[in-house]
Amino acid sequence: MLVYIHVPFCSTRCRYCAFYSSPLGRGVDPVSSPAVRDYVDTLFMELAHWGDRLGGSPVQTVFFGGGTPSLLPPRVIALVMERLGRYFTLVPKAEVTLEANPESLRGGHRVAQYLEAGVNRLSIGIQSLDEGMLRMLGRPHKAQDSLHAAFLAREAGCANINVDLMWGLPGQSVRQWLQTLKDVMRMSPDHISAYGLTLEPGTPLELDVEEGHLMLPPERDQNIMFMEGAALLEQHGYLHYEISNFARMGFQCRHNLGYWEGEDYLGLGPSATSTIGGRRWTNPASQKAWDVRTREGSLGQDVEELTPQTRVLELLMLRLRTTRGLRVKAYREMTGRDFVRDHQRLVQALHENGLIRIRNGYLRLTRSGMLVSNSILSNLFARTREVLRHGLAPGARPDAVPSAGVGSGSLGEALLAENSAAQTSPVPQPGQGEGQGPVENVMAPAGVLGHKRKPARKEPEIRAVQWPRA
Template identity: 55%
Template sequence: MLLYIHVPFCRGKCRYCSFVSRPMDMAEVEVFAAALPLEMRHWGKKLGRPRVETVYFGGGTPSLLPPWALSRIIPEIGRHFDLDPAVEWTFEANPDSALDGQYLKSLLKYGVNRLSLGVQSLSDTDLRFLGRPHDAAGAVAAYGLARQVGFKNISLDFIWGLPGQREAAWLETLKVAVNLRPEHLSCYGLTVEPGTPLAEDVAAGGVALPPEGEQGRMFVHGAEFLEEQGYLQYEISNFARMGFMSRHNSGYWEGRDYLGLGPGAVSTLGGLRFENPGDVRQWAALARAGKCGQAAEALTPAERVREMVMLSLRTAKGLRLAAYRKATGRDFIKDNEALVTALRQKDLIRLSAGHLRLTKNGFLVSNVILERLAY
């Protein structure tokens, strides 16, 4: 099982962010640190202290949690869940809150063995536009400090397709990132999410994203550059050196069970899906009453197949055709014969070793392809 813990606190909401997050409030941190162990106890008992292969602290900004909160939360994980001896344990951090060597050392002592730094850009102008609280020098310093204290598995997050950005600037960012030699890179195209300040600016005409052709070149040429540097593109937005793919995120794409704890966290267990309330105090009340997960809904067979296809085609492995046949009793290629032929001719998909997978150009238009496939 995969274990995800959502920490909803941040210094301030970034202009593009639609995640469940809120400005840091110490009174709410107290509520969070008291309720999270109760939610762990509830699920540990209900699931019979299940084996956990990966732990992932995401947010928000987990690295804003003060040491006293970590001391109340982290030891409880091993009390209520059976941690695999080879557990992958990721902790997200923003560079501005990852400049305390003692704090980073404490994470290692707790068992965290993978650090994910939300760099997003190495341009101070872009960082200010995004509303990030750090600058480029601070990001590089945080990475160096994490290495110095002993982290051997570090992932860096970046965003491409920013207003005014061109391919040359994106490739230059990647060159600087590669020279740092992180084990993993996540590179996400900027998404304009409804209800965010960025969406309002775009709608008002105050902000223009790069043209589609320019964004396409950023994606394809950026991916080609990273693979030339030894980073395998194993999912649309994720690249890793050999042996350092994110096991946690790969588990999502493979359709494995995952338990989400904390405000706004989503879970899928045994074909049931449920989501915690996003409000800290509402979630905490459920955790205290032992009522988390009571609003679960069963995924229909059609929903399961849809997710299998969509998630599989995000990965470099692609969709295992035998798995599709087993789940549906149908032949995926025959169901989509004309479209598959056309996509192969345009070099957007490939068939090999019993898998159907998207090419880099296919990844670029994956949403359109998925809309047209029958499954």
């Protein structure tokens, strides 16, 4: 099981942010904030609530996301980890990630204290190293704070560091973006999450663009940012293992990999989502309402039972985000149907346009395919809904947890094996090293999982593709 803990507090709300958060104001000491104290009390009650119901469950990863979790003092993080260990079973070398803003890590002792509290992975929200971009985004730190934070984290002994970056920003050029990547790589992070900007409705940044005060880069430039940025990172030893995520070998984020592989996860805190045993629920996106629900013992009552169709669609969406891709046998196990037979015309069109690669029973998006992943998934979902409209085939197991092995036997897999002869490079495999590091708090993609997500780019269409009709 994965555990996500949403810490809603931040010093100021960034101009692009649409997540649930509670700005405390710059210079406010979180320790003296009644809202923070109430949050911690309620979080402990929520932990006890789920400890009674899920007690002893093994926990592979813990992720403190926000908001700005590094506003919480290290001693509070230590207490949360102690409670987690009391109610659940933290596996040896469990990955424990803390999201942090650079300015909140001033003073090397603070990083050391987080490490002593049980954190073994830091995710630093740099976003940009350009002062103008930081002001435009409403970030509360300066570029020098980012460089200093990364240095302090290493000096304190943190062996697993991620940095979050954003591209496709208003006024940003391809040259600026590539220079940002070069500067960040000099900091030697173990993991880099690079998100294209999505303008969330109603945010100040979206309004500025809508009213013409700011201009997004041309679509062609955004495409180049993604393609050349990914190539640059791979040239310097970062494996491109998910659409927005790059890691040195052995440092892939285990928490996010768990999401993408369909593992159960427990979400704690206001607005956090949980999915356990095919049941999904979301906490109220209000600290007060979350507190009331917790005190009443009524958490997790508004439950969504995941339908077989939803399970299949999530399998497609989550697996195709990764460079490992979709194992077609998993589709057959869940539906009793053959993937390539169901989607033959679409698969052929995507393959001919260089948007997918097929090898050894796996179908994955190429880098060009990642650029239009929303369009690909939209067409794939439409066809999948059509073929599943009359139900699953006999023998289907929609609740099956697909294994990692590659089997054979279906016509679709035979076609995939046949097509793979034209491929010259193997499908990259996510590593299984210890102490890896989210998205970074991708955490899971929005829309289907309803979990916190980072801004993702608006994807351009490739007009050369003639989408087959369902």
